[in-house]
Amino acid sequence: MGKGIAITGMGVISAIGNNVEENYRSLVSNTIGITKISHIDTVHKNDIMVGEVSATNSELEAQLGLSPDSWSRTSLLAVIAAKEAIANAGIEDINAFKTGLISGTTVGGMDKSEQYFYEYFENDKTWHHINGLHAGDSTQKIATELGMEASFTTTISTACSSAANAIMLGARMIKSGRLDRVIVGGADCLSKFTINGFKTLMILSDTYNTPFDDDRKGLNLGESAAYLVLESDAVVAKENKKVLGYVKGYGNANDAFHQTASSDHGDGAVLAMKQALKVAGLSTDAVDYINAHGTATPNNDLSEGRAMVRVFDGKVPEFSSTKAFTGHTLATAGAIEAVYSVLALQNNVIYPNLNFKTPMQEFDLLPQTELKQKELQVVLSNSFGFGGNCTTLLFSKQA
Amino acid sequence: MTKRVYINSVGSVSAQKTFENDSFLDEITVHYDTTISVISPNYKDYIPPAAARRMAKGIKMSTVSSKTALDEAGLENVDAIIVGTGLGCIDDSEKFISAIIDNKEQFLTPTRFIQSSHNSVSGQIALGIGCKGYNYSYVHSAASFESCLIDAMMQIQLEEAKNILVGGVDELVAHHVDTHRLIDHIKKTPVESSKLLTSKTAGCVMAEGAHFFVLSEKKQASTYAELIGVRTYNTLSKEQLAQTVTEFLREHELNSDAIDLVVLGYNGDVNFDAYYDLLTQDMFLNTAQAYYKHLSGEYDTASGFGFWLASKVARTNTLPAAARLNQITTATPRTILLYNQYRGEYHSLVLLRQC
Numbered sequence: 042m043g044k045g046i047a048i049t050g051m052g053v054i055s056a057i058g059n060n061v062e063e064n065y066r067s068l069v070s071n072t073i074g075i076t077k078i079s080h081i082d083t084v085h086k087n088d089i090m091v092g093e094v095s096a097t098n099s100e101l102e103a104q105l106g107l108s109p110d111s112w113s114r115t116s117l118l119a120v121i122a123a124k125e126a127i128a129n130a131g132i133e134d135i136n137a138f139k140t141g142l143i144s145g146t147t148v149g150g151m152d153k154s155e156q157y158f159y160e161y162f163e164n165d166k167t168w169h170h171i172n173g174l175h176a177g178d179s180t181q182k183i184a185t186e187l188g189m190e191a192s193f194t195t196t197i198s199t200a201c202s203s204a205a206n207a208i209m210l211g212a213r214m215i216k217s218g219r220l221d222r223v224i225v226g227g228a229d230c231l232s233k234f235t236i237n238g239f240k241t242l243m244i245l246s247d248t249y250n251t252p253f254d255d256d257r258k259g260l261n262l263g264e265s266a267a268y269l270v271l272e273s274d275a276v277v278a279k280e281n282k283k284v285l286g287y288v289k290g291y292g293n294a295n296d297a298f299h300q301t302a303s304s305d306h307g308d309g310a311v312l313a314m315k316q317a318l319k320v321a322g323l324s325t326d327a328v329d330y331i332n333a334h335g336t337a338t339p340n341n342d343l344s345e346g347r348a349m350v351r352v353f354d355g356k357v358p359e360f361s362s363t364k365a366f367t368g369h370t371l372a373t374a375g376a377i378e379a380v381y382s383v384l385a386l387q388n389n390v391i392y393p394n395l396n397f398k399t400p401m402q403e404f405d406l407l408p409q410t411e412l413k414q415k416e417l418q419v420v421l422s423n424s425f426g427f428g429g430n431c432t433t434l435l436f437s438k439q440a
Numbered sequence: 441m442t443k444r445v446y447i448n449s450v451g452s453v454s455a456q457k458t459f460e461n462d463s464f465l466d467e468i469t470v471h472y473d474t475t476i477s478v479i480s481p482n483y484k485d486y487i488p489p490a491a492a493r494r495m496a497k498g499i500k501m502s503t504v505s506s507k508t509a510l511d512e513a514g515l516e517n518v519d520a521i522i523v524g525t526g527l528g529c530i531d532d533s534e535k536f537i538s539a540i541i542d543n544k545e546q547f548l549t550p551t552r553f554i555q556s557s558h559n560s561v562s563g564q565i566a567l568g569i570g571c572k573g574y575n576y577s578y579v580h581s582a583a584s585f586e587s588c589l590i591d592a593m594m595q596i597q598l599e600e601a602k603n604i605l606v607g608g609v610d611e612l613v614a615h616h617v618d619t620h621r622l623i624d625h626i627k628k629t630p631v632e633s634s635k636l637l638t639s640k641t642a643g644c645v646m647a648e649g650a651h652f653f654v655l656s657e658k659k660q661a662s663t664y665a666e667l668i669g670v671r672t673y674n675t676l677s678k679e680q681l682a683q684t685v686t687e688f689l690r691e692h693e694l695n696s697d698a699i700d701l702v703v704l705g706y707n708g709d710v711n712f713d714a715y716y717d718l719l720t721q722d723m724f725l726n727t728a729q730a731y732y733k734h735l736s737g738e739y740d741t742a743s744g745f746g747f748w749l750a751s752k753v754a755r756t757n758t759l760p761a762a763a764r765l766n767q768i769t770t771a772t773p774r775t776i777l778l779y780n781q782y783r784g785e786y787h788s789l790v791l792l793r794q795c
Binding site: 234312 | 526578
């Protein structure tokens with residue numbers, strides 16, 4: 042039986058709160074973060090709803106003590122969440138152990154690149170953003186801000202499973218002894234690039250997203266950053282660390298079906314969930330709650346629902362998608378939902394799947410629609426992305 | 441006992457004619473420019489023309505290079521696919537951005553957006569060969585390819601996979617070049633390949649390429665070398681470098697005398713090549729030295745070309761004259777060390793051994 046990797050710190054900033062505590066309060070009080078878009082001037086502003094972090098770039102820069110227009114919003118969000126995670130883990134000397142950083146992102150510094158795409162050639166005041174386009178830039182900024190030196194840092198981009206894969210890699214690197222401690226998670230800000238990209242795919246809802254509802258109209262894009270600190274048993278023992286929960290299992294598989302769509306039968310999702318259970322050494326009946334990917338696109342919820350029915354042989358435990366609160370925060374989804382899964386374990390609660398009215402015709406799956414108290418030992422969290430990328434994480438109360 | 445990791449095949453599309461594995465830099469293409477494109481294979485030999493028309497260049501280069509590697513390893517499928525790319529299919533990203541701006545967010549089509557997803561290469565390869573296994577994409581600038589190697593080594597050593605396709609790919613694209621020339625990351629004046637290191641100008645000669653390899657737990661007739669170790673470092677000061685290399689070698693129970701060939705990522709940037717000088721003029725002064733970015737150009741996954749070069753050297757016992765940095769030769773390059781960094785960041789050390 043696989044032994045879990047300890048989680049000792051968490052940080053998050055999203056449309057429903059600027060830290061872990063605020064996010065949790067929103068989740069248990071049905072406070073959603075979906076609104077009309079306010080920070081980006083897009084022609085689609087009347088056709089879409091989004092999950093925006095409420096603070097403006099100026100406010101985030103002030104919080105970090107940066108001068109105006111220093112960084113991409115992705116980096117601003119990333120550093121705020123990563124610092125919260127480090128503080129929460131009580132880490133004072135980041136280089137005291139073999140420490141790594143693994144971050145997931147899809148857009149990187151795209152917000153600035155699209156803003157200054159032509160202006161770069163006219164205004165040298167914008168040039169500090171040129172090298173901010175590449176996805177590794179926000180990761181390096183976190184590493185610098187945290188004071189990491191001569192350390193393993195990397196960036197993963199597998200679309201909407203990026204941060205889930207960062208968590209999985211981090212857990213594997215601790216398990217293999219390559220690292221003693223690792224900060225894992227992801228960051229993605231909203232951008233015209235993603236708004237228009239998803240618009241062309243015709244999977245953006247013009248109203249509040251409704252996961253697993255028969256009449257679902259698509260997703261709301263969101264933005265967020267979330268990081269967790271994973272530490273080896275040796276570090277936990279030596280530092281007498283409080284453990285918030287464990288990464289108990291993980292699985293990544295590919296649907297190998299279509300560039301963007303998931304297969305109707307959910308083969309990749311089935312493989313990922315089974316792999317995670319195998320790594321954890323758990324049977325399906327050990328899973329107490331599923332925090333589903335549940336983006337509310339017609340394709341995802343059908344594929345994921347079918348996969349859950351297949352894996353759990355019809356006996357699917359309580360499940361819900363928290364995307365109705367936060368929107369789909371792309372690369373970050375797996376990290377923000379990891380934080381929510383650990384909070385669920387700590388507080389023994391299942392979050393409601395909001396906006397659900399009509400069961401889907403293809404199966405008789407009913408998401409949990411009310412906040413529910415339940416003794417939880419194991420939570421399963423799914424994240425699926427373009428390129429057929431499917432990742433499942435299992436979080437547990439006990440190692 | 442930990443499983444050994446073997447490099448069982450290679451595949452390359454680069455600024456040299458490397459797409460066929462039966463030659464090894466037999467004819468060198470001399471470049472005189474600030475940017476260099478790949479010498480393209482005849483894509484029709486590898487990809488149906490209808491499919492190729494819609495494909496991003498990064499996907500095309502990767503299709504050829506990965507197919508070459510799979511064929512040479514004698515595999516139709518693998519347990520995992522791990523791809524590194526600094527910028528993904530950035531031509532599509534840039535065209536999608538300019539379309540958003542120029543058309544005021546109207547009349548857009550999804551193809552460019554889909555291909556601009558950083559994992560479109562790894563996803564496309566999986567789709568092409570029907571691989572439902574582990575599928576990751578690392579996008580960490582000049583440490584993207586090395587991140588793949590670390591992940592793949594870990595999987596084989598932990599017995600999570602037997603055969604893994606790893607690769608690195610990046611495209612050369614106009615807007616990216618033009619903007620990076622503004623900030624002196626790319627040279628402003630052309631330089632001839634053989635004079636790269638004496639140009640004494642800022643920036644690199646930017647290029648593109650795709651390099652794929654099959655890493656396996658079992659040695660076979662096609663095996664090039666054993667992959668002994670890989671490490672990356674987000675920062676390293678010049679003062680730390682020698683000590684870091686020494687510690688890395690010690691982890692593998694080696695010292696600098698055990699290194700028969702050192703392969704360095706010199707890119708001709710007067711501001712950052714000093715890192716390599718620290719090794720070539722001291723610790724490895726009396727060791728055979730090789731460099732390659734005058735042949736491949738610089739890009740985030742150019743170290744894939746270095747890995748390809750080192751693998752070929754290990755297999756053939758030959759270091760092509762064009763890649764030699766000093767006069768010292770070695771008849772049997774048994775242990776090979778690669779060191780790369782980009783602009784003082786993203787340092788990596790990779791260790792190969794003949795087998």
